[in-house]
Amino acid sequence: MMNYPIRKTRSNNNQISASNRGMDLEQAINDTNAYYASNDIAYIYKKPIPIQVVKVDYERRSAAKISEAYYKIPSTTDYNGIYKGKYIDFEAKETRTKTSFPLKNLHEHQVMHLEHIRKHGGIGFIIVHFSLLNRTFLLDGSHVQTFYHRGETGRRSITLEEFETYGHELKEAYVKRLDYLSVIDRVYLDHN
């Protein structure tokens, strides 16, 4: 039973789980946000996934069952919240590409969303995890916008070198697994 051969399981073997780092990025961010919340540092949470409901069955009185629905293209980002009174907002993405982050991973509405946030005095960015390199960067929304618009006529990706130049590398740690607010302090709030 423990080694039922067909079912895919998440093994404790790090060699295996390392090949699927996408979930790890989300888990690392969720763990970090839980740490921020429980230590009263910040309140940042994941938004629900936008779903278009088409049909609902009310067969049982207790729970309406949605029997037909579709994923919608997200018009905002994955995460938002508040830190030291500031509005925080970001999208987290993972790529298996080794040399660049393909812009097809971002929707135009998400880029516009980050632009709205910047315009109204909030802090908006993306966090990109290069899973095969095991490197993670925070890139400000203004740069995301610049590279996104470049993609309309030119290169449709953001290179690793551009992340190194314009972004801020996040190192994974044990307790605060992905302490992105340390970058916010240093770069946006001029603290520390």
Added chain:
Amino acid sequence: MMNYPIRKTRSNNNQISASNRGMDLEQAINDTNAYYASNDIAYIYKKPIPIQVVKVDYERRSAAKISEAYYKIPSTTDYNGIYKGKYIDFEAKETRTKTSFPLKNLHEHQVMHLEHIRKHGGIGFIIVHFSLLNRTFLLDGSHVQTFYHRGETGRRSITLEEFETYGHELKEAYVKRLDYLSVIDRVYLDHN
């Protein structure tokens, strides 16, 4: 065809549509937010409804169809966004009760959510529309919390008089239909 008798239609007749003001509140807020956005005043948007997806069919390549899902109890609020750099967050509710707002309309997690927002320097509140009175109030999250905790041992509603005393009445207007940010300016930001 215009008077097909069975199908419920939204009539242009105000007498009829006034009996279903719930949609009107949401529409009024959405219109107001659209006004704020298009005039670069604020960027405030509705969050997706949280849905637990159980089963997805990948029959067609083009679109994954969700064939079983359920509405989740919301852990956050309906709306959030940013105004003059400040984090804004609120829940909008409508009641047909004439004398009070029943607290069963709010979930405990939503009240905690407003508390987290207050603690980290954001602005959190509820907007309650008494549909049969056609009166609308903004009530700060701190008061919501107080009344919610009172409900654990005492009255399980917030009375109309309490809204009049501790809240701020919002008058519906033509262009900025429900200009709640004028209250934010006056009460929270000490402007105007």
